[in-house]
Amino acid sequence: MKILFYYLLIILFFTGCTHTPEQQQASGIVFHDLNENGLHDSGEPGISGVAVSNGYDVVLTDQHGRYSLGLDDDAIIFVIKPGNFNYPVNEFNLPQFYYIHKPAGSPELKYPGVEPTGSFPESVDFPLLTGSNSEEFSILVFSDPQPYALEEINYYDLDIVEELVGNTQHAFGITLGDLVGDKLEFFEPLNRATSRIGLPWFHALGNHDMNFDATAQYHNDETFERIYGPSTYAFNHGKVHFIVLHNVIYPNTYTNWTYTGGLTDNQFTFIENSLKHVPEDHLVVLCMHIPLYIVEEWGETFLNNHRIRLFEILKNRPYTFSMSGHMHTQQHYYFTEKHGWLQEAPHHHYTVGTAGGDWWSGELKGNGVPDATMYDGTPNGYNIIRFSGNKYEYDYKAAGRPDDYKMRIYGPKVVPLNRHFRGELYVNFFQGSEKDTVEFNVNGGEWKPMRYSVEHDPHVSAMRYRWDHAEVLPEGTRPSNPVDCHHLWKARVPTKVELGENVITVRVKDKLGRVFESALNFEAVETDKRSENL
Numbered sequence: 001m002k003i004l005f006y007y008l009l010i011i012l013f014f015t016g017c018t019h020t021p022e023q024q025q026a027s028g029i030v031f032h033d034l035n036e037n038g039l040h041d042s043g044e045p046g047i048s049g050v051a052v053s054n055g056y057d058v059v060l061t062d063q064h065g066r067y068s069l070g071l072d073d074d075a076i077i078f079v080i081k082p083g084n085f086n087y088p089v090n091e092f093n094l095p096q097f098y099y100i101h102k103p104a105g106s107p108e109l110k111y112p113g114v115e116p117t118g119s120f121p122e123s124v125d126f127p128l129l130t131g132s133n134s135e136e137f138s139i140l141v142f143s144d145p146q147p148y149a150l151e152e153i154n155y156y157d158l159d160i161v162e163e164l165v166g167n168t169q170h171a172f173g174i175t176l177g178d179l180v181g182d183k184l185e186f187f188e189p190l191n192r193a194t195s196r197i198g199l200p201w202f203h204a205l206g207n208h209d210m211n212f213d214a215t216a217q218y219h220n221d222e223t224f225e226r227i228y229g230p231s232t233y234a235f236n237h238g239k240v241h242f243i244v245l246h247n248v249i250y251p252n253t254y255t256n257w258t259y260t261g262g263l264t265d266n267q268f269t270f271i272e273n274s275l276k277h278v279p280e281d282h283l284v285v286l287c288m289h290i291p292l293y294i295v296e297e298w299g300e301t302f303l304n305n306h307r308i309r310l311f312e313i314l315k316n317r318p319y320t321f322s323m324s325g326h327m328h329t330q331q332h333y334y335f336t337e338k339h340g341w342l343q344e345a346p347h348h349h350y351t352v353g354t355a356g357g358d359w360w361s362g363e364l365k366g367n368g369v370p371d372a373t374m375y376d377g378t379p380n381g382y383n384i385i386r387f388s389g390n391k392y393e394y395d396y397k398a399a400g401r402p403d404d405y406k407m408r409i410y411g412p413k414v415v416p417l418n419r420h421f422r423g424e425l426y427v428n429f430f431q432g433s434e435k436d437t438v439e440f441n442v443n444g445g446e447w448k449p450m451r452y453s454v455e456h457d458p459h460v461s462a463m464r465y466r467w468d469h470a471e472v473l474p475e476g477t478r479p480s481n482p483v484d485c486h487h488l489w490k491a492r493v494p495t496k497v498e499l500g501e502n503v504i505t506v507r508v509k510d511k512l513g514r515v516f517e518s519a520l521n522f523e524a525v526e527t528d529k530r531s532e533n534l
Contacts, residue, residue, distance in 0.1 A: 033127030113222025143325025177206025177289025261290030377457030
């Protein structure tokens, strides 16, 4: 009897350690779909050396393009395409690179997940399309469209998508989470809008894209999986290895917030196994929703020990870059040794600007879309990231603005000629950081430096002031209160200038060596003599 009792304890121990049953084997072929019909036709060769994963293990196809790896009853098998191939896409331009295996389907949730898939087929074959051998390409990066109503999907379509329709100069696009605002039925209309751009489009999962009635973390992405496939995956393009991470922990047992940022053991295993097949001189780009850094006033927003573990995996990777959304502000963050980064050169993390800006708030613009300026003063918009080999550069495009609209200058319109004046000139260089240099001159004179300052953007404060002091309620939704801006510079406005009209020219030299200029006109007027000590 004792022997039977201990035997049962052992069974319970091993079955309790994981949510998945004993593994089966999955197998199939990765092939070159020459006629792009999605079928493995005669004469279409298998592709050797292609990585295939079940979400943690990563194997390479053999000389005939065949793969074989472990499979459990809640798995997604996916292909990590080589840099010179493309994925096929569906009618919404969503890449088709995976096979979902859930014999029993997803658990019953408010928003449906995957229907029962039945047993795994004898062979699951993956087509890849002819790509490009070029190591130079660009991508579009969106974050947080986050519609809470169908009207806001229309805003997204008019303000962001419309100006990009047919712009196929980019290789693909990716949205870094919070695709919708908790209403998962909006995935489809959002996809329909994004598909008008005409590019293959990848997605990361955000905290507003989850099944909030899930009782276990591994079930919080069931609806996402039904529509987009795996929530953690990887692919190569050119000389860049992209790893897309579902980094939202929910339910959260680590902190007193509903959710927090972090990764699972399977994800760490997948990252390690994925990188085994990536040359050291390739750029590794991590794409996620929640930033890797800590937002102090909110507590431990990304688990410190998880970040340290991630940095340990990346310690021998000389070329890395990571991107996130979530904050509805724009910020460059540089991890150094004091943050646990294990290399001399810092790791660059970029929290990109959001498509929905300040949650589609503010007064309406000419196209009927809310102003949506983010609460650090960044206009809503999207990013363009350009790659050349293992190098990259970034650009921010404000929605509905000219390509050269890179900064907003804030200053007084009228100053007292040759009098003491406390007016200050502010420059919000939207895609900037403390590593950039900002200067100004008056009427073409000597260039003078501006001081980098982390504080509220006065333009944002002025917008909120107008709302709170309006005697007739403006149309639209009141914007959020301002927060510290990490791309702001200031200087005292000069008054020893010419009587009448004057021009301040601002010049930005960014860390990549690029130069941007803009100008502000102001007037100097005669005033009564007052104390110079005021």
